Amino acid sequence: xxxxxxxxxxxxxxxxxxxxxxxxxxxxxxxxxxxxxxxxxxxxxxxxxxxxxxxxxxxxxxxxxxxxxxxxxxxxxxxxxxxxxxxxxxxxxxxxxxxxxxxxxxxxxxxxxxxxxxxxxxxxxxxxxxxxxxxxxxxxxxxxxxxxxxxxxxxxxxxxxxxxxxxxxxxxxxxxxxxxxxxxxxxxxxxxxxxxxxxxxxxxxxxxxxxxxxxxxxxxxxxxxxxxxxxxxxxxxxxxxxxxxxxxxxxxxxxxxxxxxxxxxxxxxxxxxxxxxxxxxxxxxxxxxxxxxxxxxxxxxxxxxxxxxxxxxxxxxxxxxxxxxxxxxxxxxxxxxxxxxxxxxxxxxxxxxxxxxxxxxxxxxxxxxxxxxxxxxxxxxxxxxxxxxxxxxxxxxxxxxxxxxxxxxxxxxxxxxxxxxxxxxxxxxxxxxxxxxxxxxxxxxx
Amino acid sequence: xxxxxxxxxxxxxxxxxxxxxxxxxxxxxxxxxxxxxxxxxxxxxxxxxxxxxxxxxxxxxxxxxxxxxxxxxxxxxxxxxxxxxxxxxxxxxxxxxxxxxxxxxxxxxxxxxxxxxxxxxxxxxxxxxxxxxxxxxxxxxxxxxxxxxxxxxxxxxxxxxxxxxxxxxxxxxxxxxxxxxxxxxxxxxxxxxxxxxxxxxxxxxxxxxxxxxxxxxxxxxxxxxxxxxxxxxxxxxxxxxxxxxxxxxxxxxxxxxxxxxxxxxxxxxxxxxxxxxxxxxxxxxxxxxxxxxxxxxxxxxxxxxxxxxxxxxxxxxxxxxxxxxxxxxxxxxxxxxxxxxxxxxxxxxxxxxxxxxxxxxxxxxxxxxxxxxxxxxxxxxxxxxxxxxxxxxxxxxxxxxxxxxxxxxxxxxxxxxxxxxxxxxxxxxxxxxxxxxxxxxxxxxxxxxxxxxxxxxxxxxxxxxxxxxxxxxxxxxxxxxxxx
Numbered sequence: 034x035x036x037x038x039x040x041x042x043x044x045x046x047x048x049x050x051x052x053x054x055x056x057x058x059x060x061x062x063x064x065x066x067x068x069x070x071x072x073x074x075x076x077x078x079x080x081x082x083x084x085x086x087x088x089x090x091x092x093x094x095x096x097x098x099x100x101x102x103x104x105x106x107x108x109x110x111x112x113x114x115x116x117x118x119x120x121x122x123x124x125x126x127x128x129x130x131x132x133x134x135x136x137x138x139x140x141x142x143x144x145x146x147x148x149x150x151x152x153x154x155x156x157x158x159x160x161x162x163x164x165x166x167x168x169x170x171x172x173x174x175x176x177x178x179x180x181x182x183x184x185x186x187x188x189x190x191x192x193x194x195x196x197x198x199x200x201x202x203x204x205x206x207x208x209x210x211x212x213x214x215x216x217x218x219x220x221x222x223x224x225x226x227x228x229x230x231x232x233x234x235x236x237x238x239x240x241x242x243x244x245x246x247x248x249x250x251x252x253x254x255x256x257x258x259x260x261x262x263x264x265x266x267x268x269x270x271x272x273x274x275x276x277x278x279x280x281x282x283x284x285x286x287x288x289x290x291x292x293x294x295x296x297x298x299x300x301x302x303x304x305x306x307x308x309x310x311x312x313x314x315x316x317x318x319x320x321x322x323x324x325x326x327x328x329x330x331x332x333x334x335x336x337x338x339x340x341x342x343x344x345x346x347x348x349x350x351x352x353x354x355x356x357x358x359x360x361x362x363x364x365x366x367x368x369x370x371x372x373x374x375x376x377x378x379x380x381x382x383x384x385x386x387x388x389x390x391x392x393x394x395x396x397x398x399x400x401x402x403x404x405x406x407x408x409x410x411x412x413x414x415x416x417x418x419x420x421x422x423x424x425x426x427x428x429x430x431x432x433x434x435x436x437x438x439x440x441x442x443x444x445x446x447x448x449x450x451x452x453x454x455x456x457x458x459x460x461x462x463x464x465x466x467x468x469x470x471x472x473x474x475x476x477x478x479x
Numbered sequence: 480x481x482x483x484x485x486x487x488x489x490x491x492x493x494x495x496x497x498x499x500x501x502x503x504x505x506x507x508x509x510x511x512x513x514x515x516x517x518x519x520x521x522x523x524x525x526x527x528x529x530x531x532x533x534x535x536x537x538x539x540x541x542x543x544x545x546x547x548x549x550x551x552x553x554x555x556x557x558x559x560x561x562x563x564x565x566x567x568x569x570x571x572x573x574x575x576x577x578x579x580x581x582x583x584x585x586x587x588x589x590x591x592x593x594x595x596x597x598x599x600x601x602x603x604x605x606x607x608x609x610x611x612x613x614x615x616x617x618x619x620x621x622x623x624x625x626x627x628x629x630x631x632x633x634x635x636x637x638x639x640x641x642x643x644x645x646x647x648x649x650x651x652x653x654x655x656x657x658x659x660x661x662x663x664x665x666x667x668x669x670x671x672x673x674x675x676x677x678x679x680x681x682x683x684x685x686x687x688x689x690x691x692x693x694x695x696x697x698x699x700x701x702x703x704x705x706x707x708x709x710x711x712x713x714x715x716x717x718x719x720x721x722x723x724x725x726x727x728x729x730x731x732x733x734x735x736x737x738x739x740x741x742x743x744x745x746x747x748x749x750x751x752x753x754x755x756x757x758x759x760x761x762x763x764x765x766x767x768x769x770x771x772x773x774x775x776x777x778x779x780x781x782x783x784x785x786x787x788x789x790x791x792x793x794x795x796x797x798x799x800x801x802x803x804x805x806x807x808x809x810x811x812x813x814x815x816x817x818x819x820x821x822x823x824x825x826x827x828x829x830x831x832x833x834x835x836x837x838x839x840x841x842x843x844x845x846x847x848x849x850x851x852x853x854x855x856x857x858x859x860x861x862x863x864x865x866x867x868x869x870x871x872x873x874x875x876x877x878x879x880x881x882x883x884x885x886x887x888x889x890x891x892x893x894x895x896x897x898x899x900x901x902x903x904x905x906x907x908x909x910x911x912x913x914x915x916x917x918x919x920x921x922x923x924x925x926x927x928x929x930x931x932x933x934x935x936x937x938x939x940x941x942x943x944x945x946x947x948x949x950x951x952x953x954x955x956x957x958x959x960x961x962x963x
Contacts, residue, residue: 093575
């Protein structure tokens with residue numbers, strides 16, 4: 034008998050009697066003999082908690098995370114500070130062992146959390162509406178592009194090459210499925226080449242995707258892009274870093290119609306790439322084209338404020354193959370963590386995180402490029418990431434840094450051939466001057 | 480307990496704070512000097528100002544307005560709301576897993592890759608498949624990826640006219656939605672009177688335009704599809720592939736395997752069968768598995784092993800590409816891996832046997848007062864069609880809402896669509912006979928109330944933080960965020 038199965042043999046006997054069968058086998062009579070598994074699964078024996086912990090500890094002894102290594106790696110997943118209360122509150126099991134809040138009266142906790150999350154995502158991005166979250170940033174971007182196509186009834190999307198390559202790959206997968214063309218626009222000096230973009234955008238373009246701060250950390254001047262996009266009656270889709278919105282202009286002020294991004298930085302652990310959460314916000318005209326769950330405010334029989342899942346006629350369980358998306362879950366627990374994070378940092382704190390991050394990243398940039406051994410690749414305003422290069426192979430640099438327990442930058446030549454030896458360095462508010470100086474000292478003597 | 484009806488924004492007060500950050504230790508100019516002013520926002524952020532204790536109380540009080548598996552019985556059909564073992568949470572939050580950056584050098588993440596590699600093997604063994612991809616974020620995402628593989632397979636063979644996917648009318652909404660997303664036309668077929676595949680209806684739609692059939696087994700009515708071999712042969716003979724929706728896998732672990740039934744592509748829901756928490760809506764995880772000759776089509780990367788250790792292989796020439804950022808929901812994988820190790824082969828079989836036993840016991844005990852959709856031995860779940868003596872006035876929704884007052888999360892209602900007023904009950908294996916008996920008593924009490932005082936049910940619930948909610952008002956007024 035297994036510890037997670039409470040019924041005893043005596044219980045089982047009594048239950049079989051109630052059903053009127055002799056053994057459990059009699060309950061499986063519908064399964065034809067020919068497809069039955071005639072052996073045990075090769076999974077080994079059940080193990081105890083002690084053995085499980087021991088095994089897992091053995092496994093993690095083969096890992097070295099950002100607790101042991103000083104992290105200068107970003108490129109889409111970030112080592113930002115997570116306040117202690119995030120974990121404590123998110124681990125209340127009334128939240129994490131609950132299902133999707135379809136039965137609203139017994140799920141007001143989850144529903145109000147999502148409503149508050151939606152409010153804060155709207156406030157941060159300046160957009161009118163958002164949903165209860167998506168799988169992650171890249172898939173949110175893919176779904177955002179699909180929304181643009183649905184809204185314009187056009188079948189072509191333009192993407193800048195300064196958008197995170199991982200995001201572009203997922204967007205391509207999502208769009209090619211639906212026979213939507215993806216046109217990539219080259220970069221010039223680390224930012225979107227506006228001239229080339231102008232040529233690529235036409236009356237057939239459903240949406241234009243630009244990331245800012247872009248993959249290289251550079252803040253893009255989107256004034257022209259916005260104009261070109263809207264002149265062609267396409268949707269302007271911005272992929273943004275939510276932490277940067279602590280100081281940067283809101284996407285709404287820049288004319289975005291759809292705003293997407295990766296929400297991991299908002300109180301979610303790195304977790305080797307997931308689970309994270311994607312956010313997707315838009316102007317109110319697009320609300321009926323939005324994928325996924327949305328929470329709305331209503332009232333109960335007594336007139337008391339209450340929350341429910343709403344506008345469900347967009348969704349797969351009602352519209353089936355005509356739904357706006359096939360998505361059926363949201364990243365509820367991750368959105369909860371993001372909400373707790375945003376509330377904890379609050380009006381002043383998020384701004385302070387973004388400010389500290391900017392200052393430390395610029396300090397690191399100045400120090401790393403001071404002697405000329407490592408050169409800046411682009412000369413553009415940046416937020417928390419910047420690109421450097423040298424005569425040394427990027428992976429050689431990283432190998433040396435790792436010997437000193439430093440997690441170096443992202444090696445750019447994997448995705449950008451032209452950026453040979455290029456390293457994308459990331460500095461968050463967590464890095465100390467001492468750590469940055471230590472990094473510089475090692476890099477100087479490579 | 481005192482009522483709590485505050486939004487955090489309403490608790491905000493200028494000057495309060497909950498965060499602490501170190502002083503800036505680098506001597507740098509201000510942000511206004513470091514960055515061009517045209518990029519900077521000149522507005523204050525619109526976020527609350529509250530203290531730490533405000534936040535702790537707020538979320539604690541909100542959690543009191545929720546109901547989880549830890550609170551009580553949660554018999555949501557098709558969702559497998561089993562107990563989520565605590566040790567698995569501990570394992571997933573070990574810093575050696577939770578602090579790993581996805582782009583770290585492979586020599587620093589060998590333990591994480593080993594978890595993925597081992598889990599892949601275990602799931603493939605349970606499924607009877609050759610290889611898995613752990614990347615899909617949820618069941619629906621797995622369906623999309625699996626259907627893309629089916630599409631790629633036909634295209635690779637130069638068979639370009641297969642643009643249709645067959646979906647039974649009993650299927651979950653994600654099935655047809657995923658097929659549409661993957662670029663297929665959906666052909667819906669009627670189910671037979673027991674909710675199974677109607678062989679004649681299937682035959683009638685099979686032709687050289689069919690790419691495949693999507694199916695759950697046990698079916699959404701909780702019955703095992705006895706004809707599965709016949710169905711598989713028919714689809715295969717017509718040149719199509721079979722897709723297995725693993726929503727109902729909890730009934731058959733260690734007893735039979737989708738691969739042996741003839742399925743070519745499958746997905747599991749780690750958040751159902753493999754005990755990872757539902758998280759109030761997610762994160763889920765929907766790994767897909769394929770038969771040998773479909774492995775080259777899997778999304779990249781897949782985890783493989785070579786002499787010097789584990790690595791992420793991006794070199795799959797026929798891959799459907801990248802479907803998600805990074806490698807999937809790793810944190811969820813750790814929990815599922817811990818679960819499978821804790822259960823072992825015998826434990827998983829006991830899971831399925833007990834899940835089926837619990838369902839049949841409940842069904843038998845409810846028979847006296849409720850109509851059973853298909854009155855025969857069921858698998859891990861069953862469907863009620865409503866009250867035996869229907870007062871006509873009392874709907875399935877009323878029953879569900881009144882059940883809340885008895886301290887239970889209601890079963891899944893109005894699904895599958897092929898049963899009018901369906902009440903779909905899945906007890907899972909982690910519930911004791913005593914729990915099931917108490918639930919039966921509550922359900923019988925409901926039936927009596929429905930007879931004696933239907934109005935009582937119409938206006939239920941009474942004991943929840945809120946009474947019945949006006950859903951139409953929410954859709955009409957579209958208040959989707961708070962404003963002053």
